[in-house]
Amino acid sequence: MIEYKNVTFRHKSGTVALKEINLKIGEGELLAIVGTNGAGKTTLIRHLNGLLKPSSGNVYVFGIDTKKATVSTLSKRVGMVFQNSDHQLFSNTVEEEITFGLKNFGYDYVKAKERAETMMRFFGLTALKDRAPLTLSGGEKKRVCMAAVLAWEPEVLVLDEPTVGQDFINKKKLYQAIVETNAAGRTVIIVTHDVEFIWPLQPRILVMSSGRIVRDGRASDIFVDEGLLRSANLIMPQLAEISNRIGMAPAALDINQLLEVKDNWLRI
Amino acid sequence: MTAVIEFKDFSFIYEGEKEAAVKHISFSVEKGDILLIAGISGSGKSTILRAMNGLIPHMYNGVYEGEVLIEGKSVLDTPMNELSRSIGFVFQNPENQIFAFSVERDVAFGLENQGFSSEEIRERVAWATGMLGISDLRKMAPFELSDGQKQRTAIAGVLALKPNILILDEPTSLLDPLTAKETLALISDLNKELGLTCIIVEHRLELAAPIANKMLVISKGEVRNFGRLKDVIVDPVIYLSGISIPPLIELQKALGIDDVRLTIDSFIREIVHR
Numbered sequence: 054m055i056e057y058k059n060v061t062f063r064h065k066s067g068t069v070a071l072k073e074i075n076l077k078i079g080e081g082e083l084l085a086i087v088g089t090n091g092a093g094k095t096t097l098i099r100h101l102n103g104l105l106k107p108s109s110g111n112v113y114v115f116g117i118d119t120k121k122a123t124v125s126t127l128s129k130r131v132g133m134v135f136q137n138s139d140h141q142l143f144s145n146t147v148e149e150e151i152t153f154g155l156k157n158f159g160y161d162y163v164k165a166k167e168r169a170e171t172m173m174r175f176f177g178l179t180a181l182k183d184r185a186p187l188t189l190s191g192g193e194k195k196r197v198c199m200a201a202v203l204a205w206e207p208e209v210l211v212l213d214e215p216t217v218g219q220d221f222i223n224k225k226k227l228y229q230a231i232v233e234t235n236a237a238g239r240t241v242i243i244v245t246h247d248v249e250f251i252w253p254l255q256p257r258i259l260v261m262s263s264g265r266i267v268r269d270g271r272a273s274d275i276f277v278d279e280g281l282l283r284s285a286n287l288i289m290p291q292l293a294e295i296s297n298r299i300g301m302a303p304a305a306l307d308i309n310q311l312l313e314v315k316d317n318w319l320r321i
Numbered sequence: 322m323t324a325v326i327e328f329k330d331f332s333f334i335y336e337g338e339k340e341a342a343v344k345h346i347s348f349s350v351e352k353g354d355i356l357l358i359a360g361i362s363g364s365g366k367s368t369i370l371r372a373m374n375g376l377i378p379h380m381y382n383g384v385y386e387g388e389v390l391i392e393g394k395s396v397l398d399t400p401m402n403e404l405s406r407s408i409g410f411v412f413q414n415p416e417n418q419i420f421a422f423s424v425e426r427d428v429a430f431g432l433e434n435q436g437f438s439s440e441e442i443r444e445r446v447a448w449a450t451g452m453l454g455i456s457d458l459r460k461m462a463p464f465e466l467s468d469g470q471k472q473r474t475a476i477a478g479v480l481a482l483k484p485n486i487l488i489l490d491e492p493t494s495l496l497d498p499l500t501a502k503e504t505l506a507l508i509s510d511l512n513k514e515l516g517l518t519c520i521i522v523e524h525r526l527e528l529a530a531p532i533a534n535k536m537l538v539i540s541k542g543e544v545r546n547f548g549r550l551k552d553v554i555v556d557p558v559i560y561l562s563g564i565s566i567p568p569l570i571e572l573q574k575a576l577g578i579d580d581v582r583l584t585i586d587s588f589i590r591e592i593v594h595r
């Protein structure tokens with residue numbers, strides 16, 4: 054459904070941010086992209102809605118060559134939440150920000166307002182609905198961006214560092230939104246440094262380094278490979294590391310799995 | 322012990338808002354402390370930091386009550402440029418911080434402002450960019466950087482100043498996991514070597530808790546707990562304040578361990594048999 058064919062991307066300054074990327078992402082997949090700062094993660098996903106076009110090679114989304122499509126037609130199907138909220142927010146109020154995409158993509162006024170209200174309730178934004186988005190706290194801004202994109206239920210949801218600035222409650226909501234979106238058969242792509250967050254999701258993982266995909270595999274295989282982790286500036290999620298150190302395989306996905314076998318490892 | 326930072330019944334309402342962003346805040350930080358501030362999104366963490374370096378009240382208008390003292394002097398009566406001599410501040414969004422033509426110029430900016438010799442500047446820029454792993458990016462323009470590279474640049478510029486007080490607002494949010502860990506370890510080293518006092522806001526406690534000695538929990542603009550980190554981090558008020566507990570701490574709480582270990586190494590060494 055999504056395919057990168059021999060994609061190389063060169064910035065105007067000459068930096069080659071993607072080097073001969075070949076990648077297929079199927080419908081309904083849950084994918085996480087991790088790796089060193091500057092590895093090319095943001096550059097990679099910006100090709101999905103045509104914000105960036107390959108310098109050479111092609112990106113196909115739903116069979117459409119992104120070089121032959123406009124950002125606005127692609128954006129309806131590929132919803133993207135940017136790494137830096139300030140680049141996304143432009144409306145005068147939170148409510149307008151969330152209804153904008155809905156109206157743009159054909160919801161009538163009443164439906165858009167209803168849908169926006171549901172999203173604001175879900176992300177705890179109702180009390181902020183008349184505030185100017187740019188005066189919000191960091192985490193609040195991010196939630197507005199998330200609500201705005203999730204509102205129109207794009208077929209592919211792309212999140213660039215969604216957990217930044219999010220506390221426990223909001224991370225849980227985000228987690229739930231990701232699981233539900235994916236369970237509804239939609240593709241979810243998450244770029245993140247938050248290894249604790251993706252560990253229990255057990256997604257397919259792409260590890261990037263210096264413009265290349267250096268590993269494509271399951272979380273359970275990648276997060277035990279110490280050499281790979283070191284080379285891509287990753288660390289083990291705590292549950293994986295504790296499991297590893299007490300000799301428990303496969304690694305625990307929550308603390309209860311560790312507690313169930315505590316007689317095997319607890320000294321006191 | 323001398324208080325380096327002291328909040329005395331401080332409250333602040335941003336101009337045009339009805340509700341106070343923070344209310345009746347009182348706590349103090351001593352020389353050499355590393356204070357971790359935790360609280361849910363919108364609880365008032367950044368507001369507290371802005372009241373330390375003088376952005377509040379000098380740049381943000383609003384209703385200011387109570388007092389904030391830095392090294393014994395009221396922030397209200399101290400101009401920002403004077404405060405910035407002892408306080409290094411890393412913003413939540415690095416784009417609000419970096420603006421020079423190149424990474425190197427940006428890291429040097431604060432040093433030039435404070436009148437260091439060119440030799441000293443060269444030395445410190447080399448040290449800070451090396452520490453943050455951005456030496457190779459020295460000649461790049463900020464807009465050409467990835468978000469994490471921007472954050473590394475912002476941190477390097479502030480560390481280069483070796484300030485007495487270092488204030489960091491979610492400094493690792495955009496860093497890759499290993500760099501995040503190493504940056505916090507670096508701050509811990511500077512704290513030990515130079516006695517630097519540090520205030521850090523961080524949602525990912527698994528990263529920041531191991532280096533901090535004190536913790537402040539804030540919820541809806543009010544202080545819910547403040548004290549020794551090891552005591553505060555196991556206080557149930559943390560859950561009520563919506564703060565996420567790292568699996569390592571959660572596990573120890575479930576096992577009924579009072580004196581929680583903050584690193585997996587010490588947990589394995591002291592709690593687990595081999």
Ligand SMILES: Nc1ncnc2c1ncn2[C@@H]1O[C@H](COP(=O)(O)OP(=O)(O)OP(=O)(O)O)[C@@H](O)[C@H]1O
Binds near residue numbers: 193338361362
């Ligand atoms: N410039 C501003 N004008 C008006 N209200 C503001 C302004 N900045 C922050 N606020 C409000 O003050 C409250 C506290 O915000 P603050 O930025 O201190 O929160 P925070 O704890 O740092 O949150 P986050 O973790 O999301 O960054 C929030 O309700 C926020 O919307």
Ligand SMILES: Nc1ncnc2c1ncn2[C@@H]1O[C@H](COP(=O)(O)OP(=O)(O)OP(=O)(O)O)[C@@H](O)[C@H]1O
Binds near residue numbers: 065090096
């Ligand atoms: N506008 C730009 N002009 C020139 N080079 C750029 C630009 N944006 C990014 N780069 C470079 O392209 C490379 C990839 O950047 P990208 O933003 O994709 O990294 P990333 O993996 O998302 O990193 P991070 O984890 O820090 O967000 C980096 O080396 C960066 O310096």
Ligand SMILES: [Mg+2]
Binds near residue numbers: 094136468469
């Ligand atoms: Mg990025």
Ligand SMILES: [Mg+2]
Binds near residue numbers: 366490
């Ligand atoms: Mg903040």
